[in-house]
Every structure is written in C-alpha cells, then in structure tokens.
Amino acid sequence: MTGDDTKHLPLEDLHVAAGARFGAFAGWSMPLTYPAGVMKEHLHTREHAGLFDISHMKLFEISGSGTVALLNRACPLDAGALEISQSKYTFFLNEAAGILDDLIVTRLGQARFMVVANAGNAEADEKHLRALAMDFDAKVDALDRVFLAIQGPEAWAALSRGGIETGALLFMHGFEPRENWFMSRSGYTGEDGFEIGLPEADARNLVAKLLEDERVMWVGLAARDSLRLEAGLCLHGLDITPETDPASAGLMWAIPKEVRASSAFIGADALRSILERGPAQKRVGLKPEGRQPVRTGAALFDADGDPAGHVTSGGFGPSAAHPVAMGYVQTSLSKPGAKLFADVRGTKIPVDINPLPFTPHRYRKG
C-alpha cells in the first residue's frame, strides 16, 4: 500500500485505528470494510447513519463571469436556471454523447459553482475543464478538501448533535456553512444524507464528534457499492462509460427538455440523433432468481439463447435480501416481464427485469 503511486486519504490513520481493511480503487487506497463487515455497515446506514470518507472524489470551484456559459458548454445543463444553492446531477459528454463522467453541480453564487467529480476521472475532468475554460472568463480551482458523506435516516440528527444544523437544507441543495466548507444534502445510498467538503483539521474534529454518537459508524467502500446498487445509482466506469450515452443509460431525466433542443453543449448533435433513432440498448435493473449473485461482465441471453446484453454491476443487496444487478439489454427486451438468463460460470440463471431502485429512495425533498 506504499511505495507506488497509490494515493492515500488524509484521514487514513483514523481508518487504520478503526480497523479498516483497505483495497485499491481508482488509484486510491480506500477503506473497503471495517470490523463490523459489509452487511452490518450497509444495514446500519439504512437504519441509522453511516459515515463515509469519500475524499478520493474531487471538488472543483468554478468562478468568473463566463462560468454559466462554460458549464452550459461542458454539460447538458442550463446552469443559469439553477437557483443559488440548487444542485443538479449532470455529465461531461464527448462529441459522440458518450459519458466522460457524471457530476453534481451546485450554484454557490451568481457566477460561482461547485462541481463534484469522480475519483477515477478527476484528473481528466480537470484537464477537460481547464481546456474549455480558456474560451470563457472562468477560473477553475481544484480544492484540497477532506470529503465526508453521512448517510441514513439519522444523519441529520447526528449532525445536529455535532453542532451542524441542516433543517433548511433540502435534497439536492448545497451551500457553504463555514469558511472553506461545502455541504450538500445528497449522497450515493438512496437515503437522506449529506456530503461535506472541509479542511482536514475541521474534518478530524467533526469525525470525532460524530463517532461519539452511537447512531454513527464508519462505512467502507464495499457497503457504499451495495447501497448505491440497491438505490439504482450508476457507477461511472461500469454502468456508464464514454461508450454509453444518457439515452441508453436511462438518464435523460437529468437533461431538461429545452437543453436537449439546444446545441450549446458538447455532444448535443450526437445525442439528438440517438434520441431520433432510439437507443439500441437500455440500462435496466436485474433481479436474479435465487440467491446466487450475478456480477459485472456476465453475459445475458434471451429465452432462445441469443445474446441480449450484459451485466455492468451486480452483487448481493443486504436490504433487498436478494441478489441485485444492473446492465444493458436490447431495447426490445428492456421491459418488465422479459425472460432473460445470465451466464454464471456456465450455468444459465434466470433473471427478471426489475424496476430501479431495488430499495425505495428516502430523500428529504421538502
């Protein structure tokens, strides 16, 4: 875990002290599980509050009079229509409308926005943003922050006990509660929760306070993955990639109608033609019969044994109490009721199309 290019979390010592088992993810050494184990960590998050160190993700602050125009170019987004403190799930697309990354953009001020990007794409995103920014009056700052997520029905209460009031903040809104802090009501679990970017010293204080509360426990990357999969949320690199587009991925809800019609954003023409002819494949939820998980890369077949698609994410859903997966299937087979089979080590396992999410979202929308 040392001596190579692997990046280490600023709070790594806390995870070591908590007994974490580490593994590599997107170039980072990340806590995968703590002694409680993935199952307990997952269920605890849905019942109480899970604390996640997501400092591998990157925060970019973009400012300047050309910021709205830059974001409207970089993303299929009407950045100027966002109210101050409003967040929006969006993407960087390439010219073919392939998804370079999925992001959350929050408006902090008239001409100031926060962009949260995935760890694995952070470097490429930064280059992409900086190159685009040259055509606009806009400055891109990559922030050096610890990034924590606290997720679950008791997340707000635990924060309140820790001295952070969240009352007025609604789902998909964010603001700067203190100097160099950024906090949004958002997450990657399907639960109510918060993501907080803050300086390391402040983070150490906050973590210490939160962990005094028995409702809060550290949760690792393994449970983060099972939680997001049950919630039907995509992982970039698996469920969405530069080879998939928002229409195939079933993510057109993230692109406002007026924006679709415009040509302001990179990939607009390609996306329009994909929508006109209809995507060949669609992302769907998949529920394998029985208890055997169906995992990333498994091939899918129709009832006649012909290729029908493939699984992009799969595992076991501790809250669903059955295996859960998602993947891409031919559009004609993407409806509930289609009979599909997944090949797992040579055995054909029956798989049903299942509406996403597997566990209902419990966001606090107001």
Added chain:
Amino acid sequence: MAKTYFTEDHEWLRVEGGVATVGITDYAQEQLGDLVFVELPELGKKLVKGDTAVVVESVKAASDVYAPVDGEVTEANTSLSSDPSLVNSAATSDGWLWKMRLADESQLEGLLDEAAYKAHIG
C-alpha cells in the same frame, strides 16, 4: 481418530476413515467478509487436486475453493444453501463445505499441520 490438515490456500481437511471434511479457515472467512451464497459440488463429482470444488460468494466478489486432494464428493453441506453465513460464524465446524472420499491418502503428506498453517498466515 480424526486428523486435521491445512493448505496454503486457507482450507482445512478433517480426515476420518478415508473421508475428508473440507472447509475454509477462520482467516479465510475473515478475508472474504459476509458470505451470501455458496455454490456446492454435485454428489459423486470426481475432483482432482486444484479443481474448483466450491465457489463462495461475498457481497462483493466470488472466490474459488479448490480441491486440496483427489477424491469423490460424498456429501455437501446443504444447510449453507439457506444460511451461507454459517461459514463466517463457524468456519471450522458447522460451516464445513463438502466431504470427499480420498483417492490417494498419500497426498495428505504434502499438506500443512496446524502449526505450519499458523506460521503461513503469520
């Protein structure tokens, strides 16, 4: 009397009357994390040392368990079908995986005893 052997792949075998009961060690179950599914071998299946005998699946990943010696499967622990977590809670007792009739007992000589296995995992 039963004698217990270990492998470098973190399996244990308890041999009695030419039949070995096979499972994974406590160290192995801890590394794997919470198991959610165990793919058991068919009765009568002839295993050659190194063949995949069982697949244990955690929330996150699937891992092969290899046949530590040659032999024929005589029993599989079917209680794992409804409760795979037995492997986590009782790896060396109720969480056993399968039983096999040994084809060549001399293969046992190449396996580790408990002291050597403990040295192996450090």
